[in-house]
Amino acid sequence: MNILILCGSPHREGTSNTLVKEFIRGAEEAGHKTTVYDCAHGNIHPCLGCDCCGMNGDCVQKDDGNEVLNKLLTADAVVFSTPVYYFGMSAQLKMMIDRFYARNGAITRKRMKAALIATAWNDDEVVMKGIKTHFDIIFDYLSFQNRGMVLAKGAGTVGMMPKRYYAEAYQLGQSI
Numbered sequence: 001m002n003i004l005i006l007c008g009s010p011h012r013e014g015t016s017n018t019l020v021k022e023f024i025r026g027a028e029e030a031g032h033k034t035t036v037y038d039c040a041h042g043n044i045h046p047c048l049g050c051d052c053c054g055m056n057g058d059c060v061q062k063d064d065g066n067e068v069l070n071k072l073l074t075a076d077a078v079v080f081s082t083p084v085y086y087f088g089m090s091a092q093l094k095m096m097i098d099r100f101y102a103r104n105g106a107i108t109r110k111r112m113k114a115a116l117i118a119t120a121w122n123d124d125e126v127v128m129k130g131i132k133t134h135f136d137i138i139f140d141y142l143s144f145q146n147r148g149m150v151l152a153k154g155a156g157t158v159g160m161m162p163k164r165y166y167a168e169a170y171q172l173g174q175s176i
């Protein structure tokens with residue numbers, strides 16, 4: 001399978017990218033090909049809401065958006081990775097997801113596999129509630145098959161991240 005991974009953390013060596021590395025290790029050992037797009041350091045801008053795309057065409061913006069969408073449309077699975085920012089995903093990742101609008105129908109028709117890797121500082125009942133619900137709804141709306149979510153709580157830094165999440169991310173890569 002071709003797996004596209006969309007990373008939303010500004011920390012290149014942070015917690016979510018550390019779990020992405022474990023995911024990739026598992027996925028590549030299982031024979032999959034992975035491609036990473038770093039939404040935090042790439043050339044990507046917010047959706048303008050201009051509707052020039054008509055939800056079925058190229059975006060007018062001359063940044064990485066159209067190329068990432070082309071990669072998405074040739075992938076079998078997509079993995080979203082993000083730190084939890086105020087109970088949701090980072091703006092960096094959301095910016096890329098909003099750009100899906102240009103190819104909304106084509107993406108939905110693919111019924112592709114999808115997964116989420118999220119990390120948060122806090123370790124309590126509510127910390128992952130908002131982001132999990134949001135991605136459940138996005139996956140449903142885009143007809144994605146939910147292949148799993150690594151929701152790493154108490155993972156504010158690489159040093160404090162519980163080791164079990166490394167195993168979870170690796171397993172997700174193997175099983176996706």
Ligand SMILES: Cc1cc2nc3c(=O)[nH]c(=O)nc-3n(C[C@H](O)[C@H](O)[C@H](O)COP(=O)(O)O)c2cc1C
Nearest residue numbers: 009014015016083084085086087120121122155156
């Ligand atoms: C703007 C901002 C908002 C944050 N909001 C939350 C939050 O709502 N809940 C939480 O537990 N941690 C929050 N954090 C902490 C990060 O989620 C946490 O440190 C995470 O591990 C960072 O991931 P990264 O290393 O992949 O960037 C926030 C951090 C920042 C910078």
